[in-house]
Amino acid sequence: MFSGGNAKSLPLVGGLSEPTINQLSNPGRRASRFPKLDVPVTEINNPAIRNDKPLLPEVSEHDLVMHYSRLAHRNFAVDLGFYPLGSCTMKYNPRFADSMANLDTFANSHPSTPAEFTQGNLEILFELEQYLIEITGMDFATFQPPAGASGELTGLLIIKKYLEENNKTNKTNIIVPDSAHGTNPASAKMAGFEVVEVSTDDRGMVNIDDLKNLVDENTAGLMLTNPNTGGLFEEHISEISNIIHDVGGLVYYDGANLNAIVGVCRPGDMGFDIVHSNLHKTFATPHGGGGPGSGPVAVKGFLKEYLPGPIVIKEENGLNWYTPTSSIGRMHGYHGNFLVALRALVYMKLLGKEGLDKLGAFAVLNARYLSSVVSKVIPLAYNEPCMHEFVTTVKHLKKSHKIKASDVGKALLDKGFHSPTIYFPLIVEEALMFEPTETQSVDTLDDLAETLKVIINELQGDDISLEEYPKNLPVGRPNELIPAKHLTVNWGDFELLEITE
Amino acid sequence: MFVPHSEIDLKKMFEELSISSLDDLFSHIPETLKLNDGLSLPESLSELEAIEHFTSIEQNNTQKLVCFAGGGHYDVYLPHTVKSLTMRPEFMTSYTPYQSEISQGILQILFEYQSLICDLTDMELANASLYDGATSVGEAISVAINKTKRDNIVMSSGFNPNTKEVVNTLIDTKKFNINYVELENYLFPEDYIFNDTDAAFVVSLPHYEGSAQDLTNLVANAKKAGVISICYVDPSMLGIIKTPGSMGFDIVIAEGQAMGSSLSFGGPTVGWFATRKELARLVPGRIIGESRDSNQNKTYVMTLRAREQDIRREKASSNICTNQTLNAVGSTIHLSWLGPQGIYEIGYQAIQKSSYMKLELQNAGFEILNPTSSLREFLLKTKKTSNEILSHMGQEGILAGISYDQNTLLVAVTEKRTKKEIDNFVQLIKEYDNV
Numbered sequence: 001m002f003s004g005g006n007a008k009s010l011p012l013v014g015g016l017s018e019p020t021i022n023q024l025s026n027p028g029r030r031a032s033r034f035p036k037l038d039v040p041v042t043e044i045n046n047p048a049i050r051n052d053k054p055l056l057p058e059v060s061e062h063d064l065v066m067h068y069s070r071l072a073h074r075n076f077a078v079d080l081g082f083y084p085l086g087s088c089t090m091k092y093n094p095r096f097a098d099s100m101a102n103l104d105t106f107a108n109s110h111p112s113t114p115a116e117f118t119q120g121n122l123e124i125l126f127e128l129e130q131y132l133i134e135i136t137g138m139d140f141a142t143f144q145p146p147a148g149a150s151g152e153l154t155g156l157l158i159i160k161k162y163l164e165e166n167n168k169t170n171k172t173n174i175i176v177p178d179s180a181h182g183t184n185p186a187s188a189k190m191a192g193f194e195v196v197e198v199s200t201d202d203r204g205m206v207n208i209d210d211l212k213n214l215v216d217e218n219t220a221g222l223m224l225t226n227p228n229t230g231g232l233f234e235e236h237i238s239e240i241s242n243i244i245h246d247v248g249g250l251v252y253y254d255g256a257n258l259n260a261i262v263g264v265c266r267p268g269d270m271g272f273d274i275v276h277s278n279l280h281k282t283f284a285t286p287h288g289g290g291g292p293g294s295g296p297v298a299v300k301g302f303l304k305e306y307l308p309g310p311i312v313i314k315e316e317n318g319l320n321w322y323t324p325t326s327s328i329g330r331m332h333g334y335h336g337n338f339l340v341a342l343r344a345l346v347y348m349k350l351l352g353k354e355g356l357d358k359l360g361a362f363a364v365l366n367a368r369y370l371s372s373v374v375s376k377v378i379p380l381a382y383n384e385p386c387m388h389e390f391v392t393t394v395k396h397l398k399k400s401h402k403i404k405a406s407d408v409g410k411a412l413l414d415k416g417f418h419s420p421t422i423y424f425p426l427i428v429e430e431a432l433m434f435e436p437t438e439t440q441s442v443d444t445l446d447d448l449a450e451t452l453k454v455i456i457n458e459l460q461g462d463d464i465s466l467e468e469y470p471k472n473l474p475v476g477r478p479n480e481l482i483p484a485k486h487l488t489v490n491w492g493d494f495e496l497l498e499i500t501e
Numbered sequence: 502m503f504v505p506h507s508e509i510d511l512k513k514m515f516e517e518l519s520i521s522s523l524d525d526l527f528s529h530i531p532e533t534l535k536l537n538d539g540l541s542l543p544e545s546l547s548e549l550e551a552i553e554h555f556t557s558i559e560q561n562n563t564q565k566l567v568c569f570a571g572g573g574h575y576d577v578y579l580p581h582t583v584k585s586l587t588m589r590p591e592f593m594t595s596y597t598p599y600q601s602e603i604s605q606g607i608l609q610i611l612f613e614y615q616s617l618i619c620d621l622t623d624m625e626l627a628n629a630s631l632y633d634g635a636t637s638v639g640e641a642i643s644v645a646i647n648k649t650k651r652d653n654i655v656m657s658s659g660f661n662p663n664t665k666e667v668v669n670t671l672i673d674t675k676k677f678n679i680n681y682v683e684l685e686n687y688l689f690p691e692d693y694i695f696n697d698t699d700a701a702f703v704v705s706l707p708h709y710e711g712s713a714q715d716l717t718n719l720v721a722n723a724k725k726a727g728v729i730s731i732c733y734v735d736p737s738m739l740g741i742i743k744t745p746g747s748m749g750f751d752i753v754i755a756e757g758q759a760m761g762s763s764l765s766f767g768g769p770t771v772g773w774f775a776t777r778k779e780l781a782r783l784v785p786g787r788i789i790g791e792s793r794d795s796n797q798n799k800t801y802v803m804t805l806r807a808r809e810q811d812i813r814r815e816k817a818s819s820n821i822c823t824n825q826t827l828n829a830v831g832s833t834i835h836l837s838w839l840g841p842q843g844i845y846e847i848g849y850q851a852i853q854k855s856s857y858m859k860l861e862l863q864n865a866g867f868e869i870l871n872p873t874s875s876l877r878e879f880l881l882k883t884k885k886t887s888n889e890i891l892s893h894m895g896q897e898g899i900l901a902g903i904s905y906d907q908n909t910l911l912v913a914v915t916e917k918r919t920k921k922e923i924d925n926f927v928q929l930i931k932e933y934d935n936v
Contacts (some may be wrong), residue, residue, distance in 0.1 A: 017799040018605075021613050021837045031582070032843030037850055038920040039857035044849075046876060048706065048713035050743045055620040056841045061582060064837050068610070072591035075606030079590035092503050093594050096548050100555045105562035110570040111767030112903045113563075114888075117895045120562035121766050134540055146632040146768060147823035149810070157670065186810035186820035192673050195815045233530055264527055265534040280823065284503075288827030289607035290597040290787065291630065292769035295823075308670070329670035333573065333635030333663050333756065334767025349554060352545025355502040357536075361523040362504045368526060369514045385529055413603050418596070424811075441505040442514055467795075473602045476794035483790020483804035487778050489626050491616040494791040494799075 004063025009070055015474055018070050022491050025057035031064050074474050076418055078286070082444050084370075086389045086421035086433025087181070087229065089259045089281035094350065097285065097343035106342055111334035115320050121338065122319035126312045128296075128345040135356065136258070136275045137268020138298035142307045144336040149183040151276030151295030152223070152254065156191035157328040158274060158299065158306040159221045159250045165326060168248060171220035175244075177206055179229040179425040181256060193220060200427055204230040204382035204391075206240060215243055221250040225257045226270065227387035229425045231367065231433075233260075241271025250274065255295075258282045259437070260364055260388035263357040274299050283344035294340035308332075362438035363388040366445060370436050373449035377456055378408075381428045389435035391428050398430050403459045405430040407466045410477065411455040414470035417448055502545060566900040567922050571878045571913025572661045572709065573634050574767060575759040577737050577847055578917050583761055583838055587831045597787075597826075601802045607826065608801035611789045614833040615775075621739050621836070621844075622753040623746020624775035629787040630829040631772030631821065634756025635664040638703065638733055639671030640774065640785045640819055641752045645701035645729035646677065647783050647818070653698045654679045655723075657689050659708030660733070687712035687871040687880070689719060695726040705733040706745065710911065711878030712871045713742060720749040736760045736773060736832075737915075738876065740841070741848030752776045759915075761831025771828035782808060785819030850916035851877035858914055858923045865931045870909065878913040880905055883934050893933050899926055 002023045008014035059067075076083075083090035101107060109118055129141045145151040156174065163171045174188040178197045185195045196214055201207040205228065222244045226234045234240065241251045253272040259282045261267075267275045279285050280293035287293070299307060308331045309323030348356065364387050371380060371390040381391040397403040409419030409432070421433040436445055458464055470476060488494040506514075515521060527535065546554060568576035587593075591606060598604030598611075615627035631637045642654055654672070656665075658681045665681070672679060677700075682693060687710045695702065702723040707713035720730045731752045732745035737759035745753040758770035776784060782805065790804030810817040836844070855877045859869050862881060870880035883890050887904035894901035899922075902912040914923070 018609060020609070020616070021833075022616065030840045030842050031838045032580070032840060032846070034578075034843070034846050034850065034916060035919075037853055039854050039923070041853060042856045042860075044741075044852055044856075046713055046874065047715040048742045048876075050741060050747075054740045054841045054844055056617065056839065056844060057837055058840045058842075059837060061838070064834070065582060065586065068586045068834055069589070071606040071609055072586075072589045073606070074604075074609070075591040075595050076600070076603035077591045078594035078596075083596060085596060088596055090596055094503065096551070098588065098593075100551070103556065103559045105564060106559055107763045107765060108576075109562060109766040110566075110568050110576065110764050110900055111574055112570050112572060113566065113766075113900055114891055114895065116892065117563035117566060117900070118766070120558045120560065123558050123561060131542060134542055146636075146825070147821070149820040149822045150632065150636075153820060181822075182810035182812065182814045182817065183820050183822050185815035186813070186817040189815040189817075190671075190820050192676075235529060235531065238531070238534070263536065263539055265530060265536055269534055278823075286593045286827075287596050287823075288825075289592055289595045289604075289611075289830065290826035291824040292827060293823040330635070330663055330666040331670060332768065333633045333661070333667060337768040338766040340769055346551060346555065348542075349546045349551050350548070351502045353540055353542040354545050355504075356542060357539035358504070358523070361526060362506065364526045365506075365514060365518075365523060368518055372517050385526075409600070410602070413600055418603070419600050439503050439505065442510045470602050474605055475602055475798050475800040476796060478601050478792045478794055478800045478802040480792065480802055480804070482792045483802060484806075487626065487781055487805075488791045489612075489615060489781075489788055489804065490619050491612070491791075 004059065004066055007070065010073055011474055020491050021057045021059060021067055024059050024063055024067060027058055029058045029060045031059060031061035081416055081418065082440055082448060083418040084420045084434045084436050084448060085418060086435040087256060087424065089435060089437055091284055091437035092439035093284050093286040094347060097346040100346045101339045101342050106339065119318055122312045124342050124345055126319055128341055131348045132277060132296060133298055135262055136277065136298050137266030138275055139301040140304045140307060141296050141298040142311050143296045143341050144308045144331040145276065145295035145297055146332055146337045147291060147293040148256065148276060148278045148295040149187055150331055151297050152183055152187035153190055154297045154308060154331050155252045155274040155276055156187055156193065158303055160191055161306050161326060161328050162303060163220055171218055171249065173218045174220055175214055175222045177224065177228065179427050180223065184223045184254060203384055204232045205234055208236060211240065211243060215247055217247060219244065219247050219249040221252055223252045223254055225254040227257045227260045230382055230391050231386040231389035232382060232384050233387050237270045257388065260360050262359040264360040273303060279340055279344035284347040285340045285343040292337045292340050294337040294344065359438065366436040366438055366440060369442065370434055370445045373446065374434065374452060377449060377453045381431065389433060391425065391431050391433045393428055393430050394432065395429040401460050403466060405432050407459060407469065408432060408455060411459065411469040412451065414472050415451050417451065563895060565898060566895065567898060568900045569902050569912050569914065569926060570900050572903045572911060573756040574764055575737055575913060576764060576915050576917055577759040579763055580838055583831060583835045586834050587827060592830050593827060598803060601800060605801060608789055610830050610833050611826065612791060612801050614829045615789060617833060617836045618773055618775050622734065622775050623744035624753055625778045626781055627775035628784050629789055630825040631774050631786055632825060633768065633770050633772045634733065635667035637754035637772035637774055638664055639668050641731045641754050642668065642672055642701050642703060644752060644780060644783045645731065648729055648780060649700040649727060651698050651700035652677045653700060655695065655699050655702045656681050657684065657704040657708065658682060659684045659705050659710055661709050684708060687874055688714045691718060693719065695723045695728050697726050699726060699728045701729050701731055703731045706742065707735060707876055710871060710880055711876060712874035713876050715743065715748065717748045724749060738848045740844030757828065757832050761835035762828045769825055769828050771825040771832055781805060783818055784808065786821045786824055847916045851914055854918055854923065855879065855914040861923065861927045865927055866935055878911060881910045881912050883908050883910060885934050890930065890934060894929060897929050899929065
């Protein structure tokens with residue numbers, strides 16, 4: 001028996017499971033109300049019209065509000081606590097940006113509205129483009145890619161089209177570091193390239209000798225983050241760019257780690273030809289539980305005409321849309337995630353030159369400090385000064401005490417912190433990757449390091465089983481095999497499984 | 502800004518790191534790469550100044566346009582309850598739910614989202630969202646190509662031109678042939694013959710032009726030829742039209758904006774993706790499954806992870822990582838708010854109001870190209886060019902539709918439009934175009 005008013009699932013009352021909205025459904029209840037039809041009724045005759053009733057839950061508005069509010073209570077968030085997730089840049093998202101995104105015509109413009117009636121929206125994109133190209137050292141940008149991976153694909157399709165138009169169709173290989181995000185090779189494959197992996201040297205940098213060996217006339221380009229996925233600045237970046245340019249390839253900057261260098265240095269000055277930025281990381285737009293993001297792509301002038309169109313340009317009588325002449329084509333139905341882009345601009349305006357000049361520096365300061373205090377508990381994977389994030393490893397603890405990276409992560413959850421990123425980058429054994437961002441205080445960083453120390457001590461002792469954590473959360477570690485094997489992905493699937501087994 | 506460091510904090514941190522300034526953090530970066538004078542950007546704004554800046558930009562948009570444009574994005578009423586719940590910070594500021602123990606809120610909502618979409622479309626498995634409707638078409642076609650190993654796509658021409666352009670970007674047209682089939686009388690030809698080199702049959706319900714047909718026989722014929730049938734459906738019509746599942750489709754995708762997202766100038770919205778379980782391992786993006794923890798408590802987790810880019814890298818089913826979760830949360834809460842009666846009503850009222858509008862336009866002397874087969878959206882023939890009409894009507898406070906071609910407008914009516922607004926539209930366009 002389920003009822004909408006039963007709050008036993010709340011940690012503060014009982015901690016039981018929250019029923020689904022479907023289990024709260026009762027025939028005849030409803031939340032929605034509409035104005036009465038104010039036109040004469042005509043008979044609808046179309047063979048596509050259904051005769052039966054659509055299947056949706058029937059709940060009152062109060063039941064609905066209680067249900068989703070209780071679910072909100074079962075979710076960690078940046079607004080609730082520290083997220084030291086490496087590679088994710090989980091910084092504070094200013095609430096003010098949301099209020100600007102809710103202004104009427106920003107939130108409610110139909111995307112096909114002609115430019116003469118949406119000059120304000122075009123202004124937002126135009127102004128954001130100016131900020132973005134200054135910060136990255138590029139010349140033009142598109143806001144169509146709705147996420148980082150889409151930005152990567154955009155960049156790769158630009159490389160492909162550019163090479164085709166310059167009759168370099170033999171260039172089929174994209175070089176990707178072995179430490180790269182999975183989206184890099186996946187995007188390269190989607191764009192129709194072969195993926196060639198370059199190794200990482202002992203210091204955690206791109207192995208230059210290996211790179212030289214891999215590069216040949218078939219090299220179309222290189223995808224790289226800088227700082228790289230280990231949080232280290234590629235000191236030889238200019239040489240790396242030259243190696244690729246010398247064979248006629250292009251160099252692509254994956255903006256995953258842009259936060260480290262804002263105001264410090266720029267991808268454009270390092271020799272990168274194409275840059276994508278993750279506005280949902282570097283420029284503080286909320287992650288929304290996994291999205292939406294925004295992955296604008298900025299390019300050097302010689303690639304402008306390949307951008308997905310239309311882009312915003314300034315004309316005599318105002319702003320207008322312009323479709324580049326050799327465009328790779330659209331990456332999104334309309335203008336990308338406009339309201340995400342808008343929030344990023346709000347953030348940039350609030351920071352201004354003063355804030356943006358120091359953004360990377362404070363992000364690096366926090367990471368460097370945290371790496372210093374954490375390294376007293378767990379060793380760093382690389383003995384190099386980190387930028388905005390750093391990688392540690394518990395491989396020695398795995399050998400001596402069977403403690404895995406995931407055990408440390410799960411124990412942290414129990415103590416009020418989000419886990420760092422675990423098992424990434426793939427080239428570091430039992431990796432734990434920390435990225436504090438610039439918006440956490442030194443007290444929080446100290447607290448995390450202290451908590452880690454307590455956890456490691458506890459896990460090394462005899463009186464706790466490694467699998468025990470987390471123990472104070474609404475649920476424990478999940479059985480991950482059941483849904484993968486039985487495809488319990490729809491309500492009723494699991495119950496059906498229990499009946500048949 | 503938003504940096505908490507006090508002088509005392511800085512002193513402590515500098516001491517720990519044995520440095521004396523922030524610049525010392527970057528001694529390993531080549532001097533030639535460093536920005537010596539920082540960025541050439543304007544000074545920061547206080548919140549108060551920023552309000553002034555952004556509200557004045559917002560005023561440069563034409564205010565209060567009454568929306569008769571559709572083409573995939575519809576001015577459906579978005580209830581405050583849905584907006585305020587979706588914007589709860591626990592949802593809005595959380596990360597992807599990799600750590601399931603502290604992400605049960607988002608995970609359960611996404612599980613409900615998948616289930617609601619399956620119920621509504623009559624499918625078995627939905628993913629946890631794609632970017633938008635247009636990119637979902639590309640992803641669905643990729644699934645069909647991977648499943649059938651064939652290289653010909655049969656695609657209805659009745660799609661938003663932007664969607665077609667996205668498909669042409671995402672699908673390598675040098676390797677795969679996209680055969681756009683022209684509609685006849687704004688309907689997909691019932692006698693179309695599929696053959697065994699076709700990977701996918703891709704069709705919109707209703708078509709971009711607004712006309713709808715029962716596609717059951719076409720899908721059955723496609724199936725006989727081993728073709729995967731993909732339905733791009735208008736989700737806000739699902740309360741009143743037959744389900745794609747009942748017509749036999751293998752994959753259902755949608756631009757989910759009208760369900761839980763504001764128009765947003767096109768983004769962020771959400772791409773729905775649902776299919777049958779036999780295609781589970783080819784599905785792009787995240788999928789949430791139900792399981793149990795060691796105490797037999799119900800728990801939700803991300804599942805079938807071996808399809809995804811962070812595990813499979815270049816062999817992944819798609820490169821998608823960040824998706825549109827928060828918009829999927831919006832869809833979930835909106836659908837729950839609507840219930841079966843509500844979703845019927847937005848479809849029913851839209852069609853009734855559209856019928857009224859078509860009749861009024863015809864009475865005023867206008868030609869509707871698809872008066873009987875269209876539901877809520879239809880093609881309106883004009884003497885002046887559609888761009889002239891859009892410009893003139895816009896100055897009168899009405900977004901009259903989307904330019905379909907030189908002298909045709911695509912006009913959409915939602916449940917939100919009132920008789921008064923429709924009458925005003927008809928009056929104004931009659932005065933302007935019927936001279």
